[in-house]
Amino acid sequence: MKYKILSDSSSDVTQAFFSGETAFEYGVVPMSINGPGGLSYLDLEPTPARYFVEKPREIKGQWSSSCPSPAAYLKEMQGAEEIFVVTISSRLSASYSTACMAADMARAENPDVKIHVVDSKSASSGMALMVFKLAELCREGLPFEEIVEKIEEFRKSHTLYFLIGSLETLVSAGRMNRAVGMMATMLNIHPLCGEDGDGNIKVYQKVRGMTQALNRLVEMVGERGETQGRHLVISQCNNPEDAEMLRKACQRRYPFAKISVLEMRGLASFYAGDRGLILAY
DSSP, X not given: OOEEEEEETTBSOOGGGGTTOSSOEEEEEXXXXXXXXXXXXXOOTTSOTHHHHHHHHHSOSOXXXXXXXXXXXXXXXXXXXXXXXEESOTTTOSHHHHHHHHHHHHHHHOTTOEEEEEEOSSOBHHHHHHHHHHHHHHHTTOOHHHHHHHHHHHHHTOOEEEEOSOSHHHHHTTSSOHHHHHHHHHTTEEEEEEEOSSSOEEEEEEEESHHHHHHHHHHHHTTSSOOTTXXXXXXXXXOHHHHHHXXXXXXXXXXXXXXXXXXXXXXXXXXXXXXXXXXXX
């Protein structure tokens, strides 16, 4: 097949999503979740996302994540003429670097292959947006160079927000001070975060109570980024009820052309936590 789209498993688009697609092939390169005592779990289908929420609760200790190796990317790059790879923000992981290394190795093996690696500057539903856009461009049969130009322009215009469902994993992974995490949990404080435009995570606001946090999240959508004619993607971790509430509220309030709701994969669930929500447009 001429086109192939790859993403690391930080994206919430599963391989099964494009089952039967004829315009391109789609593949996912798994991230790993690592726990105490040498435990390691690949973020592979059909392992349910809740597994990556429950394990850190069951087994106490230091937890972290790791990116795919260059060899893992290289294996998935075989057999296509034109390849587009979407990775989690290079500010959050080395996945972009290892994908670029694999692209160089693939070109050394086959000088005719064309590969473009997209640093999404995002994660989860933000990466899903870019995968969906690449799918659209590949279906149009556009030249490789034009697809590269369009996807890089699209990347610059996206907005991502997320609502942390549980702070447990952020604390156990060393990304939040334990005392701060415990205090926020006791006070029912929910950080409303997002990307800062350059792929870093930024805390935009801290809201007390889940209902108030959800209402504020809907308001924030109209305060930053374009909504007219855009595609809104909402990813949820064990929280379809609040995801549906967000979908309906945004549908009433903003002129989105399309709204999709996805289940988070393991990596996004690991960091967003139980009942976490991530939206991108």
